[in-house]
Amino acid sequence: MKPTLGLAGRALAFSAPLLFSLPAFAQEAAEAAAPVVDKGDVAWMMTATVLVMAMIVPGLALFYGGLVRTKNMLSVLTQIIAVASLAMLMWAIYGYTMAFGDGGNAFIAGFGKMFLSGITADSTAATFSDGFVIPEFVFISFQMTFSAITVALVIGGLVERIKFSAVMVFAVIWLTIVYYPIAHMVWATGGLIFEWGALDFAGGTVVHINAGVSALVGAIILGKRIGYQKEVMAPHSLTMTLVGTGLLWVGWFGFNAGSALEANGGAGLALINTFLATASAVLFWMLTERVLGHKSSLLGACSGAIAGLVAITPAAGNSGPMGAILLGLVAGILCCVFVMKIKAKLGIDESLDAFGIHAVGGIIGSILTAVTMLPSLGGPGGDDYAVGAQLIIQIQAVVVAIIWAAVGSAIAFTVAKVVTGLRVSEEVEREGLDLGEHGERAYNY
Amino acid sequence: MKPTLGLAGRALAFSAPLLFSLPAFAQEAAEAAAPVVDKGDVAWMMTATVLVMAMIVPGLALFYGGLVRTKNMLSVLTQIIAVASLAMLMWAIYGYTMAFGDGGNAFIAGFGKMFLSGITADSTAATFSDGFVIPEFVFISFQMTFSAITVALVIGGLVERIKFSAVMVFAVIWLTIVYYPIAHMVWATGGLIFEWGALDFAGGTVVHINAGVSALVGAIILGKRIGYQKEVMAPHSLTMTLVGTGLLWVGWFGFNAGSALEANGGAGLALINTFLATASAVLFWMLTERVLGHKSSLLGACSGAIAGLVAITPAAGNSGPMGAILLGLVAGILCCVFVMKIKAKLGIDESLDAFGIHAVGGIIGSILTAVTMLPSLGGPGGDDYAVGAQLIIQIQAVVVAIIWAAVGSAIAFTVAKVVTGLRVSEEVEREGLDLGEHGERAYNY
Amino acid sequence: MKPTLGLAGRALAFSAPLLFSLPAFAQEAAEAAAPVVDKGDVAWMMTATVLVMAMIVPGLALFYGGLVRTKNMLSVLTQIIAVASLAMLMWAIYGYTMAFGDGGNAFIAGFGKMFLSGITADSTAATFSDGFVIPEFVFISFQMTFSAITVALVIGGLVERIKFSAVMVFAVIWLTIVYYPIAHMVWATGGLIFEWGALDFAGGTVVHINAGVSALVGAIILGKRIGYQKEVMAPHSLTMTLVGTGLLWVGWFGFNAGSALEANGGAGLALINTFLATASAVLFWMLTERVLGHKSSLLGACSGAIAGLVAITPAAGNSGPMGAILLGLVAGILCCVFVMKIKAKLGIDESLDAFGIHAVGGIIGSILTAVTMLPSLGGPGGDDYAVGAQLIIQIQAVVVAIIWAAVGSAIAFTVAKVVTGLRVSEEVEREGLDLGEHGERAYNY
Amino acid sequence: MKLIIAIIKPFKLDPVREALSDIGVQGLTVTEVKGYGRQKGHTEVYRGAEYSVNMVPKLKLEIVAADDLAPRVVETISAAAATGSIGDGKIFTLDVGGAVRIRTGETDETAL
Amino acid sequence: MKLIIAIIKPFKLDPVREALSDIGVQGLTVTEVKGYGRQKGHTEVYRGAEYSVNMVPKLKLEIVAADDLAPRVVETISAAAATGSIGDGKIFTLDVGGAVRIRTGETDETAL
Amino acid sequence: MKLIIAIIKPFKLDPVREALSDIGVQGLTVTEVKGYGRQKGHTEVYRGAEYSVNMVPKLKLEIVAADDLAPRVVETISAAAATGSIGDGKIFTLDVGGAVRIRTGETDETAL
Numbered sequence A, B, C: 001m002k003p004t005l006g007l008a009g010r011a012l013a014f015s016a017p018l019l020f021s022l023p024a025f026a027q028e029a030a031e032a033a034a035p036v037v038d039k040g041d042v043a044w045m046m047t048a049t050v051l052v053m054a055m056i057v058p059g060l061a062l063f064y065g066g067l068v069r070t071k072n073m074l075s076v077l078t079q080i081i082a083v084a085s086l087a088m089l090m091w092a093i094y095g096y097t098m099a100f101g102d103g104g105n106a107f108i109a110g111f112g113k114m115f116l117s118g119i120t121a122d123s124t125a126a127t128f129s130d131g132f133v134i135p136e137f138v139f140i141s142f143q144m145t146f147s148a149i150t151v152a153l154v155i156g157g158l159v160e161r162i163k164f165s166a167v168m169v170f171a172v173i174w175l176t177i178v179y180y181p182i183a184h185m186v187w188a189t190g191g192l193i194f195e196w197g198a199l200d201f202a203g204g205t206v207v208h209i210n211a212g213v214s215a216l217v218g219a220i221i222l223g224k225r226i227g228y229q230k231e232v233m234a235p236h237s238l239t240m241t242l243v244g245t246g247l248l249w250v251g252w253f254g255f256n257a258g259s260a261l262e263a264n265g266g267a268g269l270a271l272i273n274t275f276l277a278t279a280s281a282v283l284f285w286m287l288t289e290r291v292l293g294h295k296s297s298l299l300g301a302c303s304g305a306i307a308g309l310v311a312i313t314p315a316a317g318n319s320g321p322m323g324a325i326l327l328g329l330v331a332g333i334l335c336c337v338f339v340m341k342i343k344a345k346l347g348i349d350e351s352l353d354a355f356g357i358h359a360v361g362g363i364i365g366s367i368l369t370a371v372t373m374l375p376s377l378g379g380p381g382g383d384d385y386a387v388g389a390q391l392i393i394q395i396q397a398v399v400v401a402i403i404w405a406a407v408g409s410a411i412a413f414t415v416a417k418v419v420t421g422l423r424v425s426e427e428v429e430r431e432g433l434d435l436g437e438h439g440e441r442a443y444n445y
Numbered sequence D, E, F: 001m002k003l004i005i006a007i008i009k010p011f012k013l014d015p016v017r018e019a020l021s022d023i024g025v026q027g028l029t030v031t032e033v034k035g036y037g038r039q040k041g042h043t044e045v046y047r048g049a050e051y052s053v054n055m056v057p058k059l060k061l062e063i064v065a066a067d068d069l070a071p072r073v074v075e076t077i078s079a080a081a082a083t084g085s086i087g088d089g090k091i092f093t094l095d096v097g098g099a100v101r102i103r104t105g106e107t108d109e110t111a112l
């Protein structure tokens, strides 16, 4: 079987440190030796896929769920499991082919692999190393989880007031017009941003900026929750948020080190960076809380962890360990200042800070990836690495992601509004979406 | 070391799609080249084993625990961790040899490997590919987790009224006379059902039909809970049930893709099918709720997830991705109709729907596996695949599993009743089994 | 690249059963063939590392958190995530080089790898098998998680009264003067205890005795909680403790089978032993409760699981499966008797039994490892294995670990007391550390 | 008007509520409480730490009723909540000076 | 002195508390309760098991006030807690025989 | 008979209960409540959202006692619950018209 995915002539191997990004679309070039499937790679990539699944349900579901009020707990959990399930089916039906299929243009790929047609257990996808391929079903599954978590992340801006049906309608449109094109543009050979040479190891633009900006747009279109900044809206269970944080951190090793597509030293680099950036952001967020006159809090630690994880995502294989610590430090401080000082002034009820952490952290990470590449900072850039040029490319990529996500999500939310009304009635909002939308209560102690 | 497990002359390789089932009992035939242990397989199979462990504690424990009332939470958790521990010791002592030992007959294997005697870190077990073996301790551990979760699943029919001691007595007998023989019959060379050529990739009959039927029998023998269908018995924490669902889904990738015994394209197929069938069943259960006049609920989504996971279990490597979606659709709809419409009329307090989801879903999956094999549905059956013949074999296997489980569990519960009295006193049932049986309370907020 | 870690001339391969211990410090000896990185090993070791991470957050955090009162829940969670993050940064900055760097003496290694300088994605570390290496970043990450969980374990003795700042100061000092030296002594070539030939497969001395003794010292220095043995201090959520137990058990497979550093039969042995010792200790702890006149409880089952996991840690690859069951039995019974009968008489508020389970279980395991090695018990010792001599070595190692930990932690707590005051005010202790130290509450139902 | 305070066993709520409905009581308020009296609590053991919990979970019902209905309310609760075993609970009656229905501003017995 | 017991909708706590502050009420005690009356509950369905929950969550406020302040307390609550829709709640007034401030031992109206 | 309502600090429950036992009080009912008065609440911050929680957790004790025992009950609680710091709580006394022990049907003081 010939590989279905390739790297467009780029030589990406760890012995010759180089720019990193996800593998891209099928190359036709014949290769000297038949590529092999190394079972070690398969073992790791299946594990990584499972880890990303753990990030969604229960990970993200608990992280977000713990932050809302008791009466809306189930609505968050339901929205996340349902939207993730929807994203999985859509991925198999037409998402994968739109992002990674054969042919297509700078914005989307061709539709030849709709319904995964033609793909069997013997089909393979390229990795970053010449001569190594992995089973295509594994690659499809891995990428499937990315699309699922990204759309679920958007819910952070919408909770406690959006209709369940609206979330589903939004998801269908948004995945189609925002996620699949951006994934193609950034990660597939021939993709607009990929061809610029932008670095996005595991999804700083595709996942985090994308989801964060869309959440903000959604929050604006939906409007504030009743009682926002008047009533107490304290998290109903920070315990659940901590569990979610832990599972996100754990699963993120699959997300980041899995993005190496192989079980090798490069994955190991992504692994250690994912530890260090996160640990650093946990501590610096908590320190920033102190500096801002508050106590170091658990929610601060959890938020810091996510900020660090988000920031290291585009840089996971594009940074040395000390660069990762620095990245965590910057993301921990800036995201903390944003959500604690700046957000309140914007007057937007971007409820669970999907923007404040994922978009802000994603922007920080995506731009600074140009810097962490520097060999002088222990980064994997070569001697001829041109930080200035790369910085411009990174900024361009960020700008495109922001604009595309903003416009696309505005369209998606508007359609959802027309179709479903978008927001629950005042009565349901007061009584809680759990009873109003799902007919259940989360707890009967 | 010669392989201790083999495949009875069947050529099972993914390049030539063929019937799939777990590997079977030792073949003595000398093989041309010495079989190798590929570390990628070992890595994956250890991971898969760990994933199945995560399905039991905390996975299943939380899934079931969340569904009972506060006062019985600990009793469910305790029963599950204790019965799983018991099953592990029993497996090492005589379960493994009864199911997968050398020799024996169509119903059980020989007793030569009692206490795992003769097995060392160098012993190996066959996989489905000629020339590849895995460490036998890994195979034993993987299968050990299957026996542990299966007996724990039965508890779903017994909660809120069964004595802890009764669960333990039941487990000893049931594992011995039900689980070990059925595992042997279905998965070992020489086993009755295996020799018929029945397809059960990861345990549709052995695990799910088996456990579901036994739970129903237990529920009948135990009788209804006091207040059943009169008092409010709402789940005390759907949050915990969601966490359990997530961990079950996550762990099930080990269960299903691990059943390939190798890290290869076949495992990748099982992986993607486990995503798609589950996602499909989540959505179609929720849709069915609507059609039946209710709101789409989180408990519906969770129940759908389990139904999909159960249904894809026998078919995980015996179906294409679109077949998996269809299987999820059918299981989601039918299991939902069963537990929401049919169950109430039976008047049996099969409390947590182990029958309604595991047996019903397992039957659907086991029978439809004959269909998903069809190449025309993207299944891995060859050109000469005879769906009719296979369908009959599948039905036979299901019928044998149902009867064996029903009779065996009736015996096991009856013995447990004689020895322990089976059911707690009315006072303990009212006050809760946590205090009455374990002297603790789950929560002290 | 030459391997940075080696095994000091010991031939450790499973085909010739032999003493097991973690690999040690760089050997300079040239090797015949260039060592290879097997991707299966990399896959497994990354997975194992992730599993150990899951043991800390959310695992240990929930295990401990569930045992305290509601008002102190967040303080426990915060201390654990913060101290683990701190330990990760410290490991990268100077911990790794102190424990596993080049050069040094019997107590610490050299400082050449501060800031992980000189290490790239191509650097490798030795395994126990000649000719096999793994990426050094993976080895560093794996060991990083060990240092993080060990310091977090100490918190078990300190909860509900220690200041957050005191925990952080303590951690910095303790890691530096206790953990890094002991890790070096036990696991690195040239290390004092390593050179004696002591067996500690996965950290009986380094992790468990170490943490348990330090927790006891901390509890003594801190003094008892207000109301200890007078007020009801029942666990606020045994559900969370069960979740923590499950995640610890699941993660411990990474801890123990990961300590084989390869995906091979030896790891498989550690895997099955980790199942069996734990299952055995669960059941025997619960039986011991009965014998002592109480009901078998969930907290008993969870405590038993941890006791079994701790006890098998030093013996994981140094025991046969039946030896593991025996070890679990002994640990389950003795730890239960200790915490239920002996502890109360000591009058020390070692709050969550870090000593009673980790130190007692660790001592039992470390000493009995000499016994489980016996081939007559199915252990991997060779024909010439001298159990008496090994027993003496094991006891020596235990004694050194106890003394080092006791003295070092006394110093660390004393410094923390001088710097921070160590203990919160009576008012904060009464109102709860969540509000007093972190300004949050765990639950707002 | 009278305020009738009844402390009952939790599982008796439904029968009591139904019995009260039957005699025309149209509203009541329930609080989860803990109590002790003749009925002793139980002992819990957590890893050797033994705690005697002397409080037993109960429900407190509060019903404001017109003077003439009040005795029947007391009787009805007494009959419906009794199991004959210790801890069945108590019923206390207090005088109420006034009542208001917030929604309408109606007062006294029309407010009930 | 009077004990004023008010059953209100939970989200009305803040407005009521503020309104009471304005008229000089310096303390109150709140309990989470469930009630039923004109306002009916709802139905929950868990996998086909349908439960009708007839109790609605409410907050019970207890305020002890001097005799002269009491009527204004009732009025104030009545005004601040009203939404006009069913289930707004009730206010009951009872006589209090004595009050003590534990901290100081002060009694009666000085204890409030 | 009197109904004595005492609002106390939660950690004072055990001493109060023991002191009451000593003077012959054989039963009581406890409710978890929140209160505000002189004692102010605290501030919680969640990611920059600052909430001032003005309610402090308290326990409410309800004891029905014979008229002659009632003053001693009040004194005993007052003594046992006092810490001298703000927020110690209040004790209110109300008249009770009647009592019934559900189990036996005994009434008035024999019902206590």
Ligand SMILES: Nc1ncnc2c1ncn2[C@@H]1O[C@H](COP(=O)(O)OP(=O)(O)O)[C@@H](O)[C@H]1O
Binding pocket: D007, D034, D035, D036, D037, D038, D039, D040, D056, D058, D085, D086, D087, D088, D089, D090, F026, F027, F028, F029, F030, F062, F063, F064, F065, F101, F102, F103, F112
């Ligand atoms: N003197 C009292 N004042 C207030 N509540 C009481 C009093 N005595 C008992 N109670 C409440 O009544 C409940 C039942 O009383 P108990 O004496 O245990 O049973 P019984 O009423 O059957 O004799 C107690 O749990 C407590 O809540």
Ligand SMILES: Nc1ncnc2c1ncn2[C@@H]1O[C@H](COP(=O)(O)OP(=O)(O)O)[C@@H](O)[C@H]1O
Binding pocket: D026, D027, D028, D029, D030, D062, D063, D064, D065, D101, D102, D103, D112, E007, E034, E035, E036, E037, E038, E039, E040, E056, E058, E085, E086, E087, E088, E089, E090
């Ligand atoms: N007779 C009563 N005694 C005690 N509490 C009552 C009584 N009637 C109503 N309540 C309480 O007042 C709440 C509101 O009463 P409801 O009749 O539903 O609305 P409304 O006051 O608007 O007519 C109820 O939920 C219940 O808690």
Ligand SMILES: Nc1ncnc2c1ncn2[C@@H]1O[C@H](COP(=O)(O)OP(=O)(O)O)[C@@H](O)[C@H]1O
Binding pocket: E026, E027, E028, E029, E030, E062, E063, E064, E065, E101, E102, E103, E112, F007, F034, F035, F036, F037, F038, F039, F040, F056, F058, F085, F086, F087, F088, F089, F090
């Ligand atoms: N007027 C009142 N009516 C009802 N409860 C009150 C009243 N004043 C105070 N309380 C209750 O008593 C508690 C303690 O009162 P507070 O004024 O804070 O302290 P202190 O009694 O020491 O002056 C409050 O939290 C509240 O629950």
